[in-house]
Amino acid sequence: MALRHLSVKAFLFLGLCQIGRRGLASAPEVREAPRKIAIIGGGIGGTATAFFLRQEFGPAVKIEVFEAGTVGGRLATENIGGHEYETGGSIIHPLNLHMKHFLDKLGLSVRADVSSKMAIFDGKELTFEESDWYLVNVIRMLWRYGLNFIRMHMWVEGILDKFMRIYQYQQFSYSFSSVEKMLHAMGGDSFLTLVNQTLEEAMLAEGFSQVFLNDIVTPVTRVNYGQTVRINGFVGAVSLAGASSGLWAVDGGNKLVCSGLLYHSKAEVVPARVTAISMKTRPSKTGPVTSFYEVNYIGESGAAHSTYDIVVVATPLHQGLSDINFSGFSPPIPSHFPGRYHQTVATLVHGLLNLSYLGTTLKPEDFYISDVLTLDKKASEIHSLSSLDPVKIPKGYTRSSATQSKVWKIFSSQPLSQKHLQQIFLSQESVFEKRWLAYPSYSPPQRRTPPFILHDRLYYLNAVEWAASAMEMSAISARNLALLAHHRWYEQTAKIDQEDLHTRLRGEL
Numbered sequence: 001m002a003l004r005h006l007s008v009k010a011f012l013f014l015g016l017c018q019i020g021r022r023g024l025a026s027a028p029e030v031r032e033a034p035r036k037i038a039i040i041g042g043g044i045g046g047t048a049t050a051f052f053l054r055q056e057f058g059p060a061v062k063i064e065v066f067e068a069g070t071v072g073g074r075l076a077t078e079n080i081g082g083h084e085y086e087t088g089g090s091i092i093h094p095l096n097l098h099m100k101h102f103l104d105k106l107g108l109s110v111r112a113d114v115s116s117k118m119a120i121f122d123g124k125e126l127t128f129e130e131s132d133w134y135l136v137n138v139i140r141m142l143w144r145y146g147l148n149f150i151r152m153h154m155w156v157e158g159i160l161d162k163f164m165r166i167y168q169y170q171q172f173s174y175s176f177s178s179v180e181k182m183l184h185a186m187g188g189d190s191f192l193t194l195v196n197q198t199l200e201e202a203m204l205a206e207g208f209s210q211v212f213l214n215d216i217v218t219p220v221t222r223v224n225y226g227q228t229v230r231i232n233g234f235v236g237a238v239s240l241a242g243a244s245s246g247l248w249a250v251d252g253g254n255k256l257v258c259s260g261l262l263y264h265s266k267a268e269v270v271p272a273r274v275t276a277i278s279m280k281t282r283p284s285k286t287g288p289v290t291s292f293y294e295v296n297y298i299g300e301s302g303a304a305h306s307t308y309d310i311v312v313v314a315t316p317l318h319q320g321l322s323d324i325n326f327s328g329f330s331p332p333i334p335s336h337f338p339g340r341y342h343q344t345v346a347t348l349v350h351g352l353l354n355l356s357y358l359g360t361t362l363k364p365e366d367f368y369i370s371d372v373l374t375l376d377k378k379a380s381e382i383h384s385l386s387s388l389d390p391v392k393i394p395k396g397y398t399r400s401s402a403t404q405s406k407v408w409k410i411f412s413s414q415p416l417s418q419k420h421l422q423q424i425f426l427s428q429e430s431v432f433e434k435r436w437l438a439y440p441s442y443s444p445p446q447r448r449t450p451p452f453i454l455h456d457r458l459y460y461l462n463a464v465e466w467a468a469s470a471m472e473m474s475a476i477s478a479r480n481l482a483l484l485a486h487h488r489w490y491e492q493t494a495k496i497d498q499e500d501l502h503t504r505l506r507g508e509l
Helices: 008-016 044-057 097-106 134-145 148-163 165-171 179-195 199-205 210-225 233-241 255-265 418-424 461-466 471-489 501-508
Strands: 036-040 062-066 077-080 083-086 118-121 126-129 268-270 272-283 289-299 302-308 310-313 325-327 341-353 371-374 384-387 406-412 425-440 453-455 458-460
Touching (some): 044 310, 118 210, 134 148, 134 210, 148 165, 148 179, 148 210, 165 501, 179 461, 199 233, 210 371, 210 384, 418 425, 425 461, 458 461, 461 471
Parallel strands (some): 062 268, 118 371, 272 325
Antiparallel strands (some): 118 126
């Protein structure tokens, strides 16, 4: 009888204690747990999915992760001169709660911070150079752009406030069957509008000047997504959030999160390329026919196949990125969804920078700029030029001036010729090139994103990238799919596509 007198807060606290495995108020399990789950792709999305599926389905289920390449996917490093440097996803926002939780759970730590300075390049000269003095930077921005810079931070903060609602939904084990429904639960119609208009349209409507968009916002979208302010407004806001203070990275490399999640989830890695997924049926001992998925793959020992109760595709189903054939499904599942992924070439050069290329009058001993962003002009053949720090910061490490040879990372849409590299560098000790199909080519309106649910128990994690591509977006999608798979397996429909949770909780508490 005493239970009736428990406060709502106390009841919610008791429920939160159970979230690690089942979530708050899970329905009784009336169905046998799945025996085997397959995840196709060993990047941050696939490994986070393994982690969350283990939480939801417990220790008995066997989880296998198919990865033909290196675990980590688009999180990768390269050894140059005895140190590792990030070649893929390199920064994490301070409000990325899943990534922060992963660090705590895996015993990893944040990389030591190294001070940095930014400049903007128009292809001929530096049009803006950040000062060592914060107040000087603020005065310069106010002088040139009025209140646009301050208003931009307020605009992004307003979007982030709504974005944070997804963590509350997931904390209480709610999931969503589509990207659109997830976005609507977070930000209502405003988020769906952002996805279906350009960043330029969204910010002009908010009163930002075209000059500010050209001079400040475009360089940020070019360095983060290799595209202009004509990307969709939602991914544009994510990009601008990536230009804020407090950004961090994992000590030893961001890819350590992926390997750590695999280890913690006790998932088995299958080093193979998946070629096909088909629907199969078999008689059940209890009478009704049961269905399962057959995954065909090519591994070290040749072609093989295995069967699974649940399958999560955690690799992009787009031309040039996967060739998985889906057979036996009605309606049919396409091997490639519409749209394309944007090519970004990362070129790491260990060399001595040629300051005349940047058109600056600073002497090499006075040049400490670490990040050069670029305007969207014909003369700007590169998207950015950044001085890299090792993923493991040595004790006593400080960033050197341009008098010393060091590692620089150049982002561009096309590979750089040797002639172009000779214009940028006075000398080159080594050159490493990595061509990434890292994120979608964002050309709104995005009338319909790919589905999370490809079939009854077949899910597609990378659908979320068509709203925005980022490490945390993949982690959010992984958590959502783990919850969605659990609720659909146990027919807990009340936990799917429910909105306004944050409003109801605020009223109850």
